[in-house]
Amino acid sequence: MTLPGHRPDTSSLRREVLISPGMCGAGSLVFGQIGDWTWEAVAAACGTNVHAARTADGRPAYLSFYYYRVRAGRTLHPHGLSFGDELRVDSRVFQFGGRSAVTLHRLAPAGLDLPDGPLDAAEVYERPHPDCLYAENFNRWIARSRSGSNESLAQTAPPDFAHRHLPRLPNAHSPRSPVGRAREAGSFHSAPPPGFAPAGPGFSCGYELDTVRDLNGAGLVYFAAYFAIFDTALLRSWRALGRADEQFLRRRVVDERIGFFGNADPGAAFRIEVRRWRGGPERPGAEIADMALRDAASGRLLAVASIETAPDGGEDRNGDGQER
Structure with missing residues (x-):
């Protein structure tokens, strides 16, 4: 169960989360849940209906996952969550060009002493809290090039994807080079x-x-x-x-x-x-x-x-x- 989110700034969402059976286990449920939080964060930060987005010519557009990373702490790891765990989840969306975005998440045990402001990229990449789990999602907008085919997907973005107001991710932390290699x-x-x-x-x-x-x-x-x-x-x-x-x-x-x-x-x-x-x-x-x-x-x-x-x-x- 996820309670209504608080917004520390226009690029961010903060949620109070009670882990339910559909969010955890030995499989992929937790990764799907974090992905849903990414879509919700992008929708809130960019003013786009991510679930029903369309290209300028009317084709469905999808905020696809191009790179996904999760790093565990000493308290939380992706397959260690269980029913009833209470978390604070901070998410922040960063500008990454006109057809993509990077969203960072911090999953923390409820009650952990954390800053009240938006999630800082330097914390995620340089000084992570030892009790938190961090997720990094690099998403790109895509659309089908051919009806009925999942091959040769084209990069495109819905015309209402607002991104220029978002904070920029420092170049030192860009996932573009490591995922390209x-x-x-x-x-x-x-x-x-x-x-x-x-x-x-x-x-x-x-x-x-x-x-x-x-x-x-x-x-x-x-x-x-x-x-x-x-x-x-x-x-x-x-x-x-x-x-x-x-x-x-x-x-x-x-x-x-x-x-x-x-x-x-x-x-x-x-x-x-x-x-x-x-x-x-x-x-x-x-x-x-x-x-x-x-x-x-x-x-x-x-x-x-x-x-x-x-x-x-x-x-x-x-x-x-x-x-x-």
């Missing part, structure tokens, strides 16, 4: 992440797009479904290592990133490649899963993901890629 390399980690080393052989699996569960009301692959698809591949790779499903459910995700580079039509089949990186002496037990999602028929890159888990997430303690 990830798209070009097919990975957020073209080189070993600092403090990590390769962990065993790679893993590959297929996935058939589920028409019942993976499409949204506009007939596009739902952005939160990508989280579930990557988790499905990750769970399969964990099972191949001999790890139990209970370990997967206990995992503590401390940093998760997805770059969304394409959509797909019903009936599509995907191929997902998984690489693992193991933390060194300074990060014992930490692990990063580095994944790429491609269309199985064409090889077209649709998304990449990086999921870092903390040592209490069912990690490999034997150093050989196997659970015992």
